[in-house]
Amino acid sequence: MNRNMAQIDSNGFFDIPDYQWHEIKQETKTIIDVQDRAGHRTAHLLSESGADVDSNLWWMDNWKINFRCRNKVNIGGKWICDLTRILAMANETAKPGRRHLMQHKNPPPKECIVYVSGGREMEFAHRFLDYSLSRMMELHFPNGTSGEGFVVGDLLPCEVHVFTPHGQEIPDARDGLFLHHWGFRPSVKESMGLATNHTTSIAFKTLDETITELKHSGRISIVAVDCEDCEWNLYRDILSLDEPIRQVLMQMHGTPFMANELFLHMQEAGYVIFQRQAEPSGSGEVYDYSWLNLAPSFFNWKV
Numbered sequence: 001m002n003r004n005m006a007q008i009d010s011n012g013f014f015d016i017p018d019y020q021w022h023e024i025k026q027e028t029k030t031i032i033d034v035q036d037r038a039g040h041r042t043a044h045l046l047s048e049s050g051a052d053v054d055s056n057l058w059w060m061d062n063w064k065i066n067f068r069c070r071n072k073v074n075i076g077g078k079w080i081c082d083l084t085r086i087l088a089m090a091n092e093t094a095k096p097g098r099r100h101l102m103q104h105k106n107p108p109p110k111e112c113i114v115y116v117s118g119g120r121e122m123e124f125a126h127r128f129l130d131y132s133l134s135r136m137m138e139l140h141f142p143n144g145t146s147g148e149g150f151v152v153g154d155l156l157p158c159e160v161h162v163f164t165p166h167g168q169e170i171p172d173a174r175d176g177l178f179l180h181h182w183g184f185r186p187s188v189k190e191s192m193g194l195a196t197n198h199t200t201s202i203a204f205k206t207l208d209e210t211i212t213e214l215k216h217s218g219r220i221s222i223v224a225v226d227c228e229d230c231e232w233n234l235y236r237d238i239l240s241l242d243e244p245i246r247q248v249l250m251q252m253h254g255t256p257f258m259a260n261e262l263f264l265h266m267q268e269a270g271y272v273i274f275q276r277q278a279e280p281s282g283s284g285e286v287y288d289y290s291w292l293n294l295a296p297s298f299f300n301w302k303v
Helices: 005-009 016-044 055-062 083-097 120-140 207-214 229-240 259-268 296-303
Strands: 073-075 078-081 111-116 158-163 177-180 222-225 245-255 271-280 288-291
Touching: 005 016, 005 177, 005 271, 005 296, 016 055, 016 259, 073 120, 078 083, 078 245, 078 271, 078 288, 083 111, 083 120, 083 158, 083 222, 111 120, 120 158, 207 229, 207 245, 229 245, 229 296, 259 271
Parallel strands: 111 158, 111 222, 158 177, 222 245
Antiparallel strands: 073 078, 245 288, 271 288
């Protein structure tokens, strides 16, 4: 089966005509070229000491949206690119192992896993599952046909795993939602989450430790993190995974000296920015970012 340019460049995520995809690629190339010049021009605003930082000015010129996602949706304050497509792909993957919804036994593991930690994580989780259930009901029970007796956990194509080190409980337990009483720490921060005597562990684990413990390797579609400055180190752990995560949603705080480094490394790993939004506080130092991973062929102009 022949695949068009969009399917090749997006690892099967997009399926749009070549001429439209070419326009999107050209837009991204133009914006990245502009960013390259802005990075050199504004590098002095990211001093290591923090004495010469103008956050508002740096954010004004740097790392704007560079990819046009036509079907992005806000879920609990976080932006996802084409969630309907994510669910459709996960649903197709689940078909070979899915038993009849009315005769559910020993369900196969989900191939779509969502990790969320911080930033109204419970609201995000519930809204994600509400959206997912609505779309799956439309798909499996069209034209108002009865879905009586189906198993919600089987119908949902994705699991949402919420990570919180503060001991919150799920107000109302529901299918598809899993709560873990630990947060993420960057692998370079070995003492993060330890008491002052460095012997008593508080609930923090690395992303790799989490994925290994939960047996989620290669199955994570989205990671959404708001960890109050740990993002400037945590992103390295995201990029070091054996399988790339399709979408990364992170809240960025301040303008530390390594700010350009994070964005450049994300870009070099094949991530484009499809959403950027300042927090309504108006401080100019907190931004929500959403990245989408694309195939190396998308960036062929840089070869």
